[in-house]
Amino acid sequence: MRPLNVSIEKVVEESPSTRTFVFDHRFESLKPGQFVMVWVRGIDEIPMGLSSSNSITVQRVGQATSKLFELEAGASFGLRGPFGHGFTLPSSEEKVLIIAGGVGVAPLAPYAEACKARGAKVRTILGARSAQELVFKARFSKAGSLDITTDDGSEGVKGFVTTLLEKLEVSEFEKIAVCGPEPMMAAVFNTLKQKGEVSRAEFSLHRYFKCAIGVCGACCLDPYGLRVCKDGPVFTGAQLLDSEFGKYTRDASGRRVKI
Numbered sequence: 001m002r003p004l005n006v007s008i009e010k011v012v013e014e015s016p017s018t019r020t021f022v023f024d025h026r027f028e029s030l031k032p033g034q035f036v037m038v039w040v041r042g043i044d045e046i047p048m049g050l051s052s053s054n055s056i057t058v059q060r061v062g063q064a065t066s067k068l069f070e071l072e073a074g075a076s077f078g079l080r081g082p083f084g085h086g087f088t089l090p091s092s093e094e095k096v097l098i099i100a101g102g103v104g105v106a107p108l109a110p111y112a113e114a115c116k117a118r119g120a121k122v123r124t125i126l127g128a129r130s131a132q133e134l135v136f137k138a139r140f141s142k143a144g145s146l147d148i149t150t151d152d153g154s155e156g157v158k159g160f161v162t163t164l165l166e167k168l169e170v171s172e173f174e175k176i177a178v179c180g181p182e183p184m185m186a187a188v189f190n191t192l193k194q195k196g197e198v199s200r201a202e203f204s205l206h207r208y209f210k211c212a213i214g215v216c217g218a219c220c221l222d223p224y225g226l227r228v229c230k231d232g233p234v235f236t237g238a239q240l241l242d243s244e245f246g247k248y249t250r251d252a253s254g255r256r257v258k259i
Helices: 063-068 102-117 137-143 161-165 182-195
Strands: 004-015 018-023 035-040 044-052 055-059 076-083 095-101 121-128 145-150 175-179 201-204 234-236 248-250 256-258
Touching (some): 035 063, 044 063, 044 076, 044 102, 095 102, 095 161, 095 182, 102 137, 102 175, 102 182, 102 201, 121 137, 121 161, 182 201
Parallel strands (some): 095 121, 095 175
Antiparallel strands (some): 004 076, 018 055, 035 044, 035 076, 044 055, 201 234
């Protein structure tokens, strides 16, 4: 697929390390949790979760994202997608627990809004390193109840998202949606497993993508050969049992990298 050229309409600084890039094309059929491949010309093509039908929310962590941060309104980049399977939407009146950490808020904010639109009852646990790094508080608050955790205690409960999760009766939620840094998601996974409720959860994984259409195999998940780009990026907790999730990932050459 050839990249679609999009122009930046607005850049929103969400936190010192995170920005939202609003562009001039809407993916009207977007399913929350799907991703696009962002072509940063001259640098790389990288996967990004859509934070709305016409925006990506980016954390500056490497060469490609640093180059994106140099772009202003009027500049352009390429997009392919959207790709992959998103989160499962609830039925009316179902209870949904959302657990978001860091830039994992990107696919979960539109999911929270879609859940509310369907009449579901939404509760979100939003975690970040500090109050400055909390992103999309207003969007999650409008969708339902919001609990906040920060590593340094500068807002909400001091600790990790699991600090609150451990105290919750998770069996009351029909669906649980999780996205964030993999160590955080692995901790959530283990907590839910201990409670016997991991089958209620879906996790959005981030892996190194090359083709994004399931051909190259660079993002295969051991030991089942699941392709994160094609079979995910959202997987059920049951699919991740006894997998490499939370243990290691791979670099651009395919070598294992311990998480």
